[in-house]
Amino acid sequence: MNNDRLQEASIEGKFERILNAATEVFAESGYHQCPVSKVAQRAGVADGTIYLYFRSKEELLIRLLQERLGDFIRCMRRELSHCKTTEASLRTIVRTHFSYMEKNRLLAMVTRLELRQPNQRVRLAINGPLLDYFSLIEEVVQKGIERKEVPKINLRAARQLIFGALDDATTDWVMTSNPQTLMSGVEPMLTMFKGALRLRKPRGTKQIIALQKREEDGNADS
C-alpha cells in the first residue's frame, strides 16, 4: 500500500498509471529483468490488477511501445506538415526527435532497449509505428529529390543514415546520463545531414543564393 504514490498518481486512470510505471521500471532494468510485481508496486496497484488492463506482460510492453511511439510519430508528422523546404523538414526531424526524447528520457531508454526485441510478436507489433517513422523520413528525402534540392540518391540508405545517427546520438545521451545536452546537438547533426544529402537551396532568386551562402558560413564552424 504505497500511499504516497497512490495519492500522487490516482488522478490518472489505472491504465496510464500502469503504463507509466512500466516505462519507469523497464527503463531502469529492462523488460526481462523486471517482474510484473515491480511494475505493480510502482503503479501502486496489485499484481493481478495489471492483468485487468493487459493480457500478459508481453502485451504490456507492446502497448507501451505502440502508445509511446505512436504519440511520437504523430507529433513528428504534425511538425513536419508545416515545413516548406527540405532543410526545414530535416531541421524539424532532428529537433523534434531530440526534443521529444529529451522530454521523455524514460521512453528513450525503453525504446533503446526494447526496439531490438528478438521476440517475433513484439517486433511485429512495433513494426507499424517504426515503419511509419521510416516512411516519414524517406518522404522528406523523396520530396527533396523531386524539388531538385537533393540529387537522386538511395532512399533507404539516406533513411538509415538519418535514423541511425539520431538513434545513436540519443543512445549516447541516455547512456552517459548527460541530462540536458541532446538539443545542443541539433545544428551539428543537421549540417551533416545537409552535407550527406548534398542539399542545395531550391532554385529561385539571387537572394536565396546569398542566403544560402550565409548559412553555410554560419554552420561551417559549429
Place this chain on the structure above:
Amino acid sequence: MNNDRLQEASIEGKFERILNAATEVFAESGYHQCPVSKVAQRAGVADGTIYLYFRSKEELLIRLLQERLGDFIRCMRRELSHCKTTEASLRTIVRTHFSYMEKNRLLAMVTRLELRQPNQRVRLAINGPLLDYFSLIEEVVQKGIERKEVPKINLRAARQLIFGALDDATTDWVMTSNPQTLMSGVEPMLTMFKGALRLRKPRGTKQIIALQKREEDGNADS
C-alpha cells in the same frame, strides 16, 4: 548426444565451441529467451561443463561480446593502418564494417540485440571494445581535420552519424534477412559520409591525385 557436432567440432577447444554455440543460439532467440542448456546442447557438452569455463551465463555473454567485438576492432584497426587519406579511411570503415558483419551474420544479430543490455555489468564489460571502435572512427575524422580535408566539426556528432548509420544499415540487413546485399550499400553510404564531413581532396594537385587513384584501385577488390 549430438555426435555429428561433437565430432565436427571437437578439434576446437571446448571454450571456443561453447562461445560459438552461444553465438548461434543467442542470435536465434536472444540471450534472455535462451536457457544455458540450449547452449550446452548446441556445443555438444553437458550443462555443467559450461560452468567450468564461465562463471555464469552472464559472463558467457560478456566474454562472447568481448571476444567477438575485440576481433572485429582488431580487424578494423589493421585495415585502417594502410589508409593514407580520409576518404580511404572512410571507405575502409564502411567496407570493413559491412563485410565483417556479412561474414559474421550471427555476431551481427547478437550485437544488435545485446549491445543494448540494460544490465550494468554487461554494459561496463563491453564498453571497452565499443569505445575502442568509437575512438577509431573519431581518429579518422580528427586526422581529416588536421589534414584540412575536413572542416572543423564536432567529432562526437560525426562519430554518432557514422556508427549510427552503419549500425542501422546492419540492423536492417539482419532483420529483413536480405542475405547478400550489405556490401552493395558501401558506395551510397560512403558518398553520404563524404558529404556529411564535407570532405575535400587533400591539397597538392597531381601527386595527390595519383595517390588517391592508387588507393581506390587498392580498395576496390579488398
Place this chain on the structure above:
Amino acid sequence: MNNDRLQEASIEGKFERILNAATEVFAESGYHQCPVSKVAQRAGVADGTIYLYFRSKEELLIRLLQERLGDFIRCMRRELSHCKTTEASLRTIVRTHFSYMEKNRLLAMVTRLELRQPNQRVRLAINGPLLDYFSLIEEVVQKGIERKEVPKINLRAARQLIFGALDDATTDWVMTSNPQTLMSGVEPMLTMFKGALRLRKPRGTKQIIALQKREEDGNADS
C-alpha cells in the same frame, strides 16, 4: 451485459438463474475448471451478485446438487408410490432414472462429475439426497423380499448393482453424446435386474394377473 439472456431469464429469480447457469457451465467444463465469473456471465449477473445468494463457490455446488438431486428423488418417490409390485417398482426406477436424466442432460453431466467430489464438505452435503435414493432402491428390494417375490439377498449389494448399472449407463450416454437413446435401454436393463434379483411373480393367480396387466398398461405410456 448479455441483454438477451437478462430479458429472457429475468422472470425466474436470481437464485434459480444462477443455479441454472452453474449447471450449464459446470456440465461443460467441470466445477474446478470453471471460474465463478463464467457462471455470473451465463446467469447475466455480476460476479459479486453470486455472493449475495451463495456463501462461496463451494456452497453454490452443494446447493446445486442438493436442489437437483432432491427434485429427482422426489420425482422418483412420487412415481414409486403408485407401484404395486416389485416388477412395477423396478421398471419405474429404471424408466424414471433414464427419462429424468435424458430430460436433464446437464444435470446428468454435473452429477457424473461432481458426485465423486473428494472434498469432505461437499460430500457430506450431498450424502443426504444420495442416501435417500439408495434407501428408495433398497426399500423396493426389501418389499420384494417381504412379498416373497424376491429371495433373501444382500440389500446393499442389490442396491449397488441397480444404482451402479443405472449410473454407468447414464455415464455412457452422456459421454458418447448419443442424444436420444437412453430410454431405449430401459427394457434390457430391467430384464437383467429381474434376473439378478430372481424376481418371481407374486402368488394369487387371476387377481394378480389382472393387476399386473393394468400396471403394465399404466406404465407403458408414462
Place this chain on the structure above:
Amino acid sequence: MNNDRLQEASIEGKFERILNAATEVFAESGYHQCPVSKVAQRAGVADGTIYLYFRSKEELLIRLLQERLGDFIRCMRRELSHCKTTEASLRTIVRTHFSYMEKNRLLAMVTRLELRQPNQRVRLAINGPLLDYFSLIEEVVQKGIERKEVPKINLRAARQLIFGALDDATTDWVMTSNPQTLMSGVEPMLTMFKGALRLRKPRGTKQIIALQKREEDGNADS
C-alpha cells in the same frame, strides 16, 4: 528434507516414487485440490524434479492412470485366460476387481475421482485402458452367448451392469472406509450377475440339466 521418506523410498526410482506419491495425495484430496509441491514433498524430491519426469501436472495424472489401469487390466486378462466357463470368468472378474482394488485402495480412490475428468486430454488418454476393460467384460458375455450358456442379450447393457455394479461397490467401500470387506461381496455380486445374464450350466450331465431346470423355473416367469 524428509529424510525418513527419502530413506524408505530411495530404493525405487524417482519415477515410481513420484507416481506413488501422486497416487497418495491425489487419493487424499483430489487432483485439483493438490498442488504439485505436495506431490514433490511426499515423494521426497524438489518441485522441479517432477518436471524432469513429467511434462506437466496433467501428464502426471495421465501417466498415473495409464500405468495403474494398464497393470490392472493386464492382471485381469491374465486371470481370465485360465477360465473355461462363463461362470468361472464372471467369478474371476468380480474377484479380481475386488481383490485388486482392495490391495490398491489408493488407486481405487484416485480412479473413483479422476476417471470422470471433464478434461478432454485426460479422458482421451484414459480411454484406452478403460475400453480394454470394457472389451474384456463384453467378450466374456459374448462367449457365454456363443456357448449357449447365456441367452442373446444386449452386450453393452450387460457390460454397463457388470462394470457399474463393481464400480459402485468399490466406491461404497472406499467411501465408508470399511477397510476389509470388499472381498466379502464377491459371492452376492456373482450370484446377481449370473441371474442377470440368465446363466445356465454348459451342456453335459443330467445333474446339470436338473440344476439348470430348477434355476429356470425360478426365473421363467419374470
Place this chain on the structure above:
DNA sequence: TATGAATGAGCTTTCATTCAT
C-alpha cells in the same frame, strides 16, 4: 440489492546453478 474493479494468495512451471559421480 446489485455491481464489477480490485485484490493478493497461491498455483504451475522454468531454469541458472550445484555437486556427487
Place this chain on the structure above:
DNA sequence: TATGAATGAAAGCTCATTCAT
C-alpha cells in the same frame, strides 16, 4: 575435467472473494 540429475528460488498468471459505489 566432464557429467547431467537434482535443486529451489522466482516468475507469470488465475480467480475466489471483497467492498466502495
